[in-house]
Amino acid sequence: MVNIKDIAKLAGVSVTTVSRVLNNYPYISDEKKAAVLKAVQMTDYQQNMNAVSLRTGHTSLIGVVLPFSHHPYFGLLLNGIANEAIKHNHKLLLFQTNYEVEKEIEALRMLKEKRIDALIFCSRTCDWPIIQEYFPYGKIVLCEKIRDGSVSSTFVDHYKTFMGALDYLYDKGHRKIGYCIGRRSGTNSLDREAAYKDFITKHNLPFHSDYIYDHCLTFEDSIKVINKVKESNNPPSALLVTSDQTAAGIVTCCQKETISIPEDLALIGFDNQPIAKMMNITTFDIPYKEIGKKVFLQAIKDEISQEEITATFIERNTV
Amino acid sequence: MVNIKDIAKLAGVSVTTVSRVLNNYPYISDEKKAAVLKAVQMTDYQQNMNAVSLRTGHTSLIGVVLPFSHHPYFGLLLNGIANEAIKHNHKLLLFQTNYEVEKEIEALRMLKEKRIDALIFCSRTCDWPIIQEYFPYGKIVLCEKIRDGSVSSTFVDHYKTFMGALDYLYDKGHRKIGYCIGRRSGTNSLDREAAYKDFITKHNLPFHSDYIYDHCLTFEDSIKVINKVKESNNPPSALLVTSDQTAAGIVTCCQKETISIPEDLALIGFDNQPIAKMMNITTFDIPYKEIGKKVFLQAIKDEISQEEITATFIERNTV
């Protein structure tokens, strides 16, 4: 394999000059530059990026942590990040964690190993202090609201959004409201739970723990929800569904089960995915690609910043 | 930042010994080993993987090329690859190409730059000779049928599968069969087109170019299909839909439009996604996670191999 030394010899210059040509250093005579370029061409030379990274201390690689990539939520986010990465000539290292802490730590460790310049957490399971340990080793960016201003993040205020949705349903007359969520833990989920609890307290409504439907991520997860709703002798009259996929599934299920929407069951989805538009589901538009873009930009910037993204309510026909 | 030299000094041994301890070389006295480990612990030392990679020539990084990650097809494939990568202590570098050749070449270049050990193409746009150029620089694995045995691949025989589906529809009495596909180009699409053309030739059926519906990937892409079907004065009586997402969308559309399935329009989907089961769509099960797993294994193995994956027909209610 040909290296910079070979090029130098071939072009009759020093390795310094070769390096300078390769890195567009301005003060090089045209002859030497041409000679180097010719040698590169002839030998089909390519820098060894491990050597470059060792020397310069950075890799143009950004880590992305997400539990799985086959859900539209993460798919879209990843898409947004990837598109922006391309623009800035960075590559992405993917860490699929299945929500396992050990995998998240592995990703963090790669900051320390200098294999990545920064790390984006699309979602996390590990505790905050673990993340903090790795602050010295590179930029860490999250997709959740951060109390202290210690790291950059781009986030949707889920408390606010959830409360807005709940109030809307309340105004429409609903008193038995439930919600479907991907997982109970995680900052974003806890924020929504807090909103839900504050809401029922505010309006003096009874708390039904069975109005909270867990593990709702996909289209088919709706089956379990509708089965539970059918079995209940006091079912909710409205559901907040944190994924449009599941909301669409619920609509489909209800058609089969002759549960009419919104009369028997009102629905508010989240994400404003194309399927929600197609099925006329009232939802919140959340610009995931935009979030992906922002989060990437934060990852490559030196300054720490917090960006709040607003979810916009889209009224359609399921309430 | 503390390096191996610092550890050596601290532990009172040579850097060689430190390296050996770190790499589990067998012949080290217990005292020295303990001293090194203690120094590592104390200083929170972590190897610089760029230096390791520079020296050893490999990175434990595998590149994955795919057009986009927000479609279940690629999401599932990626998931399968990622799960297997974890088992083998490898990480994935993601190349999202949007089917652009330039991006694919960038991915290939990273083999040459020694940033990745191998490259998996989930889908490609670039021509074969371009790929061939990079054979010397690392293992390349594809998800398509390979003529010559020059690279490893895991693939579904789409010609065979498509022909099987067409024959099935023919036996059921269908003579006006169309199909929905993601893109017209690409080996897999061309294989299906070949099957389609051979099929109509075999049965002496007329070729309607408008029976081929392009750009069908997502649920909502079904709208265009159904609109075209409605407008046609000689619409197909059956459709092969290469993505269950789109097939599910078609089912949903048809419900609204009161086109009854399978009477007015028969449907065979592909992928056997959960949504197909839920909506009772006749489809082909294609084990994408399994393909992902295989393809990863091929990427880290030295030998070249070709693995054919069989798509299994699942009869449900849309034919």
Added chain:
DNA sequence: ATAAAATATGAAATGCATTTCATAGCAATA
């Protein structure tokens, strides 16, 4: 008892490119 094999350790070479330092000619400025 002696040769061969196993255990244990370190100095120095190596992988490859960037960057600092040093040097020198030439043009612009004071």
Added chain:
DNA sequence: TATTGCTATGAAATGCATTTCATATTTTAT
């Protein structure tokens, strides 16, 4: 004219860890 700034180039140091040699001490085998 003297001084500063720009252009141009290369030797050597540097980033960090692995691996090859070289060497020495113990064991084991013959």
